Amino acid sequence: MEIKSYMARIGQQAREASARMAKADTATKNRALMFIAEAIRRDVALLRTANRKDLDIAQDNGLEPSLLDRLTLSDKAIETMATGLEQIASLSDPIGEITNLRLRPSGIQVGQMRVPLGVIGIIYEARPNVTVDAAGLCIKSGNATILRGGSEAINCNQVLASLVKEGLKKAGLPEQAVQVVETTDRAAVGELITMSEYVDVIVPRGGKGLIERLMRESTIPMIKHLDGICHVYIDDCADLEKAVEIAFNAKCQRYGTCNTMETLLVSKNVALEALSLLARRYHDEEVELRCDEKAYQILFEYPYLARATEADWETEYLAPILAVRVVNNLDEAITHINRYSSKHTDAIITENYSHALRFLREVDSSSVMVNASTRFADGFEYGLGAEIGISNDKLHARGPVGLEGLTSLKYVVLGHGEIRK
């Protein structure tokens, strides 16, 4: 009950702050971002101390090394947070922009104005930098936000929260536009994802376990993706040099990201050559190849070889493992992708114009690519300037989500006294 009323108060305050944020002008919002960046740089020592406290507790609790690594706030990471805020300040303000103003036969002019969503709830794991990135994006897009970070980062997040509030206040914006949930009680998340009177959208950032739990329990719409089972299809009309570079990059440039390729499809007409070339590259990285029968026959001498089972087509490895399948043609590739893809990012490698167009049109994923690495599916690479997350859903924002994904459109009608006949 205490948590319930605590969260309701936070929700109410956020709702109130969101009305003031929606009206705030661009210069004021940018000033707040710059003040926060300034405060972060000033208080590096304070942040390091708070982070040290979090790390000590985490070590005592036996946290995994990879999580400790994410939790660590180096001087460089702190500077990156400050720079990130300056970048967000330099982006153009989407709010208030009116587009498509058209004169109608009745005499009225009808257009659409971009407006904030309202209150954004962000739930993330032990990465303190998300606190600042998310706060920055929400401030710029005129939203209020409620941040619930991993309990492991609570000390650091509280310091960051105070710096954000300082910046907001100095700029004349409501401090409660950004609130960090200050309890590590898990029940707080349960409240956050069900108090639909105060929260308009939830953005979860974290592993599949977190997202699945939130999907089951949230009554508020989410901007999210569950996983990234991304495909590269090497077409029979592929330039094999490009194909090898892209298929290597898409798998090996980073294993742990959601836009990493997890399944490689190869047209049977080029399978022998393409797989032989690729095997040499993957060999250096000791990538395990889990192959269907035809690919297995071609790669039988490859040392890190395994047979693929049905489960492999549905697995996001996030590791040096790749599922490989030989397909008869483009149709089979598209069918495979539309069945097994997590609708994140899929690419075709081809020089054939019609194949490229068909792939773009018929693959039902949030990003479809021709002759480019799936690793490009990213807000910065797409030119959004920043990224709050990636959505695999079809409603509202889809693909990498930047400032615009935190906004909505309303119709504006400019009349001169018109009435409906």
Added chain:
Amino acid sequence: MEIKSYMARIGQQAREASARMAKADTATKNRALMFIAEAIRRDVALLRTANRKDLDIAQDNGLEPSLLDRLTLSDKAIETMATGLEQIASLSDPIGEITNLRLRPSGIQVGQMRVPLGVIGIIYEARPNVTVDAAGLCIKSGNATILRGGSEAINCNQVLASLVKEGLKKAGLPEQAVQVVETTDRAAVGELITMSEYVDVIVPRGGKGLIERLMRESTIPMIKHLDGICHVYIDDCADLEKAVEIAFNAKCQRYGTCNTMETLLVSKNVALEALSLLARRYHDEEVELRCDEKAYQILFEYPYLARATEADWETEYLAPILAVRVVNNLDEAITHINRYSSKHTDAIITENYSHALRFLREVDSSSVMVNASTRFADGFEYGLGAEIGISNDKLHARGPVGLEGLTSLKYVVLGHGEIRK
């Protein structure tokens, strides 16, 4: 269990058909629409007979006159259905359009392609024309659709469904792109709104009771509005001639529509004159005025006068009744609207430039208007060409929803062999 498997089969068929619809070219989709229009005109007699059957049953069941009226399919209504399809055919095809293709520093080109949502479930009451309108919009936007109309119209809907299927087949499109649920069992609705593996979005069309029930039970996102509590605010800088015309039109042009004004706000500086002028107009239509204290003092001689209670600010009358409140200024008007409005449509009447801009920016509704009747909030009036419904929500489509609201965007990346560095 039988209903469950019946609905699952329909869902599966819709999902399969949606993949073919997504690929269909514009000419083919338009041909299907024209064939359906042709079949409707050919089978007017058949439709009248089926409608007669529905009406007889409805009369035996003692259906209200207003519902009988909606259920009735006149020759004119049948012709309007056919014309509606021709209009949809004449709209430009949103699907496949690529916008914002921009070259990025990495060398890739990034744009967005408009794509269908997939499978749309439409739930409506006893209005047979919705069957054809909704089918037409879904066909044009490359979606498959499952239609569940009111059980009172089942005979008529079955004939319409067969005509739609005939048109689809003749054009070479999958007949199962449009399926009418052929059972009147209410459990079918329960299935439709929870089979998220087959249905991407639900569009409910009907009264508040229907929508509320669906909101409680649906696990699939909806494009919907619950009610229309629309406001007109007569500012102290209003041209009173325009104000009177608009406030009269917004209330009296039609009582039963969601974009009808339900509350009139008047600035205290012009209240005496504006309300006196308006009372003469409302008097002719015997509109009951439910007034706050200040308005009551001004209108004390008006014959259809009542005192407003808190509940009146939250009521959608759909009748010749109007809540009236005198406010001190623009701020108070905006505060009242943002508190009580159903976020459908709200208008200001003013000649003051700054007041107009502030109202447009600060009123948080799906349509905001200056010097125009709220009755203009409509897909046809806005130039969308057609309307599947109106959404008061902020995610995805907002305001009147046309073809574009039945679509999504995906990112397309055109590369030349680029890899991520």
